[in-house]
Amino acid sequence: NAGVTQTPKFQVLKTGQSMTLQCAQDMNHNSMYWYRQDPGMGLRLIYYSASEGTTDKGEVPNGYNVSRLNKREFSLRLESAAPSQTSVYFCASSEAREAGANVLTFGAGSRLTVL
Amino acid sequence: GQSLEQPSEVTAVEGAIVQINCTYQTSGFYGLSWYQQHDGGAPTFLSYNALDGLEETGRFSSFLSRSDSYGYLLLQELQMKDSASYFCAVRSNFNKFYFGSGTKLNVKP
Numbered sequence: 621n622a623g624v625t626q627t628p629k630f631q632v633l634k635t636g637q638s639m640t641l642q643c644a645q646d647m648n649h650n651s652m653y654w655y656r657q658d659p660g661m662g663l664r665l666i667y668y669s670a671s672e673g674t675t676d677k678g679e680v681p682n683g684y685n686v687s688r689l690n691k692r693e694f695s696l697r698l699e700s701a702a703p704s705q706t707s708v709y710f711c712a713s714s715e716a717r718e719a720g721a722n723v724l725t726f727g728a729g730s731r732l733t734v735l
Numbered sequence: 736g737q738s739l740e741q742p743s744e745v746t747a748v749e750g751a752i753v754q755i756n757c758t759y760q761t762s763g764f765y766g767l768s769w770y771q772q773h774d775g776g777a778p779t780f781l782s783y784n785a786l787d788g789l790e791e792t793g794r795f796s797s798f799l800s801r802s803d804s805y806g807y808l809l810l811q812e813l814q815m816k817d818s819a820s821y822f823c824a825v826r827s828n829f830n831k832f833y834f835g836s837g838t839k840l841n842v843k844p
C-alpha cells in the first residue's frame with residue numbers, strides 16, 4: 621500500500637543549483653499534482669497533469685518544470701533554485717470521476733531549503 | 736482566478752462542537768472538499784460535497800450551499816487528536832483542486 625511516494629524527503633540547495641523532485645503513485649490514477657505549502661498560505665498548485673503526456677500550469681508555475689514520464693510518475697524540476705522556493709512540496713494524485721468524491725491522495729512531502 | 740477564505744485559527748474545548756466556514760470564488764466549480772493536516776504530516780481527505788446539503792461521516796459533517804458559494808465543516812465531540820489544520824478545497828475545471836489557507840484548530844482539555 622505505498623500510495624504516493626515522494627523523494628527526497630529533505631534537500632538543501634544553494635542558490636542557482638538545480639534538482640528534481642520525484643513522485644510515483646501505484647493507484648492507477650490519471651490525475652497528478654504538485655503543490656507547495658508555505659506557512660500561513662495553504663497549498664498552492666504549481667503544475668497539474670490530467671494524464672500521461674499532458675501537463676498544465678497551476679497558480680505558481682514560475683521557476684518550475686514538470687514531466688509526466690508515464691502514468692505512474694510525475695517529476696518536478698527546479699532549474700535554478702532561489703531562496704523563494706524554500707518550501708514543503710507535496711505530490712498528489714486523484715482518479716477523475718464524473719460523479720462521487722474526487723479524492724486527492726498526498727505523498728509525505730519534500731522539505732526543500734534554498735540557501 | 737480562484738479565492739477561498741477561511742478563518743486562520745479556532746479554539747475549542749474537548750467534547751464541544753466547532754464549525755469551520757469556507758467561502759469561495761472560482762471560475763469553475765464541481766465540488767468542495769475538506770482535508771485535515773497534522774503538524775509535519777500530509778493532508779488527508781475528510782469529506783466532499785458536490786451538491787447542496789449536509790454530508791455526515793461519523794463525528795464530522797460538511798455542508799455546501801452552491802448559491803451562496805459557502806460551505807462549512809462541523810466537528811462534533813471534539814477530541815484532543817482533532818487538533819490540526821483544516822483546509823477547504825474547490826474542485827475546479829479539468830479536475831484541478833485549489834486550497835484555502837487553512838484553519839488551525841486548537842482543542843483544549
